[in-house]
Amino acid sequence: MGRIAYVNGRFVPHGQASVHIEDRGYQLGDGVYEVWAIFSGKLADAEGHFARLERSLSELRIAMPMSRRALTLVLREAVRRNRVTEGLAYLQVTRGVAKRDHAFPNPPVPPSVVITVNRTDRAAADARAAAGVGVVTTPENRWGRCDIKTVNLLPNALAKQKAREAGAVEAWFVDDLGFVTEGASSNAWIVDRDGRLRTRDTNANILRGVTRNTLLEVIRGEGLDVDERPFTPDDALAAREAFITGAGSLVLPVVSVDGKPIANGVPGPVAMRLRRLYIDRAKETAI
Ligand code: PLP
Numbered sequence: 001m002g003r004i005a006y007v008n009g010r011f012v013p014h015g016q017a018s019v020h021i022e023d024r025g026y027q028l029g030d031g032v033y034e035v036w037a038i039f040s041g042k043l044a045d046a047e048g049h050f051a052r053l054e055r056s057l058s059e060l061r062i063a064m065p066m067s068r069r070a071l072t073l074v075l076r077e078a079v080r081r082n083r084v085t086e087g088l089a090y091l092q093v094t095r096g097v098a099k100r101d102h103a104f105p106n107p108p109v110p111p112s113v114v115i116t117v118n119r120t121d122r123a124a125a126d127a128r129a130a131a132g133v134g135v136v137t138t139p140e141n142r143w144g145r146c147d148i149k150t151v152n153l154l155p156n157a158l159a160k161q162k163a164r165e166a167g168a169v170e171a172w173f174v175d176d177l178g179f180v181t182e183g184a185s186s187n188a189w190i191v192d193r194d195g196r197l198r199t200r201d202t203n204a205n206i207l208r209g210v211t212r213n214t215l216l217e218v219i220r221g222e223g224l225d226v227d228e229r230p231f232t233p234d235d236a237l238a239a240r241e242a243f244i245t246g247a248g249s250l251v252l253p254v255v256s257v258d259g260k261p262i263a264n265g266v267p268g269p270v271a272m273r274l275r276r277l278y279i280d281r282a283k284e285t286a287i
Pocket of ligand 1: 247
């Protein structure tokens with residue numbers, strides 16, 4: 001059985017799935033998205049991703065296309081039809097199809113909804129975590145509302161390409177004051193030279209990562225100290241450990257910044273332990 005996508009109320013073969021050329025997501029980047037990790041066919045951190053979806057939509061004044069409950073059923077059905085047990089579910093909601101005009105269509109049109117599901121090779125992902133990954137740094141050049149998870153990802157795409165061309169896996173944006181904001185598709189963390197966990201606070205212009213948030217709960221539950229405050233690339237290079245978090249990367253150790261090793265250049269024990277704890281928690285609470 002081939003891959004199946006969901007497009008505006010219908011499950012269709014992936015190869016035939018399409019939206020109209022005047023969809024405002026395609027024309028103007030006028031839309032948002034969410035990504036859920038799938039464990040054993042279930043949606044991880046479901047509530048957090050739904051809450052952020054609703055917030056992103058409301059900030060852009062796009063209506064929620066259906067209830068949370070209905071969306072959960074559709075996402076699960078998409079996962080089931082694709083026979084994916086371990087993977088990622090992608091949901092995109094745009095303002096809909098309308099004659100091209102920057103201002104919103106009036107009266108409003110129905111939002112466009114697309115879902116795709118991809119399989120993850122967990123053994124390969126675990127091997128990558130065990131080896132650790134490199135990051136490169138790049139100047140922060142995104143807009144001022146990175147808290148909204150919009151489909152406008154051009155700076156992120158360019159940053160990720162820079163990483164790939166350098167043999168790295170992620171790019172960390174660095175703001176005008178020299179502090180890391182976040183990765184192109186992940187939040188950034190260090191275990192500083194004193195052994196304290198540190199990640200950028202969400203008053204900064206970053207995405208409020210759902211994985212970040214759950215991991216903060218896990219960390220506090222373990223009685224570990226964590227500071228939500230900025231760090232520089234040099235802080236990361238002087239740190240004991242670094243890692244990134246996201247629905248795709250889960251908790252992934254970082255072993256180099258711009259080609260220079262962090263500590264002895266291998267994943268640290270805290271990052272590896274947090275990866276295990278996060279995955280256990282995500283599996284337990286997946287729906
Ligand atoms: N920051 C950015 C820019 C992202 O695109 C993502 C995920 O796609 C994250 C952080 C991590 O967010 P989450 O943990 O909710 O997947």
